[in-house]
Amino acid sequence: xxxxxxxxxxxxxxxxxxxxxxxxxxxxxxxxxxxxxxxxxxxxxxxxxxxxxxxxxxxxxxxxxxxxxxxxxxxxxxxxxxxxxxxxxxxxxxxxxxxxxxxxxxxxxxxxxxxxxxxxxxxxxxxxxxxxxxxxxxxxxxxxxxxxxxxxxxxxxxxxxxxxxxxxxxxxxxxxxxxxxxxxxxxxxxxxxxxxxxxxxxxxxxxxxxxxxxxxxxxxxxxxxxxxxxxxxxxxxxxxxxxxxxxxxxxxxxxxxxxxxxxxxxxxxxxxxxxxxxxxxxxxxxxxxxxxxxxxxxxxxxxxxxxxxxxxxxxxxxxxxxxxxxxxxxxxxxxxxxxxxxxxxxxxxxxxxxxxxxxxxxxxxxxxxxxxxxxxxxxxxxxxxxxxxxxxxxxxxxxxxxxxxxxxxxxxxxxxxxxxxxxxxxxxxxxxxxx
Numbered sequence: 001x002x003x004x005x006x007x008x009x010x011x012x013x014x015x016x017x018x019x020x021x022x023x024x025x026x027x028x029x030x031x032x033x034x035x036x037x038x039x040x041x042x043x044x045x046x047x048x049x050x051x052x053x054x055x056x057x058x059x060x061x062x063x064x065x066x067x068x069x070x071x072x073x074x075x076x077x078x079x080x081x082x083x084x085x086x087x088x089x090x091x092x093x094x095x096x097x098x099x100x101x102x103x104x105x106x107x108x109x110x111x112x113x114x115x116x117x118x119x120x121x122x123x124x125x126x127x128x129x130x131x132x133x134x135x136x137x138x139x140x141x142x143x144x145x146x147x148x149x150x151x152x153x154x155x156x157x158x159x160x161x162x163x164x165x166x167x168x169x170x171x172x173x174x175x176x177x178x179x180x181x182x183x184x185x186x187x188x189x190x191x192x193x194x195x196x197x198x199x200x201x202x203x204x205x206x207x208x209x210x211x212x213x214x215x216x217x218x219x220x221x222x223x224x225x226x227x228x229x230x231x232x233x234x235x236x237x238x239x240x241x242x243x244x245x246x247x248x249x250x251x252x253x254x255x256x257x258x259x260x261x262x263x264x265x266x267x268x269x270x271x272x273x274x275x276x277x278x279x280x281x282x283x284x285x286x287x288x289x290x291x292x293x294x295x296x297x298x299x300x301x302x303x304x305x306x307x308x309x310x311x312x313x314x315x316x317x318x319x320x321x322x323x324x325x326x327x328x329x330x331x332x333x334x335x336x337x338x339x340x341x342x343x344x345x346x347x348x349x350x351x352x353x354x355x356x357x358x359x360x361x362x363x364x365x366x367x368x369x370x371x372x373x374x375x376x377x378x379x380x381x382x383x384x385x386x387x388x389x390x391x392x393x394x395x396x397x398x399x400x401x402x403x404x405x406x407x408x409x410x411x412x413x414x415x416x417x418x419x420x421x422x423x424x425x426x427x428x429x430x431x432x433x434x435x
Contacts, residue, residue, distance in 0.1 A: 016415045023178035027189045034068040034075045046144040066190030074163040085120030129160035180408035188404040191397045230402045236265040238365045245342040266369035272320035273377045273396045314374045321370040331358040
C-alpha cells in the first residue's frame with residue numbers, strides 16, 4: 001500500500017482529522033508569532049550584529065527558535081525555558097524526597113509537577129528576558145534600542161516572558177487536543193522552518209561554483225544514511241527476558257508467562273547533546289564580545305571544528321549520557337518491582353543481584369548510545385570544518401527532527417489501529433475477534 005493511501009486514511013477518521021488540523025493550526029500560529037518584532041528594538045540591525053558576534057551559541061539556540069532569537073521577536077526565548085525548568089524539576093525529584101514522593105503519586109502528582117514546571121518556566125523566562133534587555137541596551141552604544149531605560153527593560157521582559165508562556169500553552173494544547181508531543185513539535189517546527197533557507201543557500205553555492213554536484217550527491221546520500229542510522233538506533237532495544245512465577249488462587253492459576261524488559265540503546269535521547277553544546281559553547285560566545293587577545297585565543301580553541309572542542313564535546317556527551325540515564329532509570333526500583341510482582345530474570349537471583357545485572361546491561365548499552373550520539377553530533381563539524389562541506393540539518397537538529405517524527409507517526413499509527421485502519425502498518429487491516 002502506498003504512503004499516499006496511508007495519509008488518506010488519516011482524514012477518514014473524524015477525530016484524528018480534527019487532531020491533525022488542530023496541531024497544524026497551532027503550529028502555524030507559532031510560526032506567525034516568531035516573526036512579530038519585540039517593541040522598541042531595531043530588529044534587522046540587531047540580528048546582523050548578533051549573528052556576527054554571537055558565533056556558535058547564537059546559531060545553536062537560534063536553531064530551537066526557528067530564527068526568532070536572532071531577530072529578537074516576541075518568541076525569542078522559544079521553549080528552552082520550559083525545557084530547562086522540566087530538567088531542573090527532574091533533577092530535584094532525585095535530590096528532594098518530597099518531590100520524589102510526589103512524582104510517584106500518579107495523575108495527581110504529575111499535575112502538581114507540571115504546575116511547578118510552569119512556575120519555573122515563568123521565573124527562568126523573566127530572568128533571561130531581563131538579561132537580554134539589559135544586554136541589548138548596552139550593545140552598540142544603544143544603537144539597537146529606540147528608547148533606553150527601565151521602561152524598555154520592563155516592556156521587553158514582559159513581552160518575552162509572555163511569549164514563552166504562550167508557547168508553553170500552545171505545546172500543552174497540542175499534547176492534550178492535538179497529535180504528538182506539543183513541546184517537541186514546536187522545536188520540530190522551528191528547525192524545519194529553516195529548511196527553505198538551507199535549500200536556497202545550497203543552490204546559491206552551486207550557482208557561484210563553490211559547490212559541485214560531485215559533492216552534493218554524496219552529501220545527500222550521506223544525509224539519507226544518517227537518517228537511517230538514527231531511526232535504527234532510536235528504535236533499538238536490549239530486551240532482558242523476564243519470567244513470572246505461577247500462583248494458585250483457589251482453583252485458578254495465575255502468572256507463569258514470559259515477557260521481557262526493554263532497555264533503549266539511547267535512553268537519554270537528545271538531552272546529552274543539548275547540554276554538552278550549551279556548556280562548551282557558552283564560554284566561547286561570551287569571549288566573542290570581549291576584545292582581549294588571550295580571550296580571543298581561548299574562544300577560537302573552543303569554537304566548533306577545532307580539535308579541542310571536538311574532544312571536550314565528545315567527553316561531555318558521554319558524561320551526560322550516563323548522568324541523565326542514571327536519573328531517569330533506577331535499576332533498584334525496577335528490581336524491587338519485579339520481585340514484588342513475582343517476576344525474575346532467568347539465572348539471576350531476585351533483589352540486589354537483579355539490580356546489579358540490570359545496571360551492568362544498562363551501562364554497556366549506554367556506552368553504545370553515547371558513541372552513536374557523539375558520531376552524529378560531530379559529523380557536521382567534521383564535514384564543514386575539515387572538508388569545507390555544508391551539512392545542513394545534521395547533529396542535534398537531525399536527531400530532534402527524526403525522533404519527533406518517529407514519535408508522531410507512532411501516535412498516528414495507534415489511532416489508525418484503534419479505528420481498524422491500515423494506516424502505516426504493512427500487515428493490513430486489524431480485525432477484531434468474532435464471538
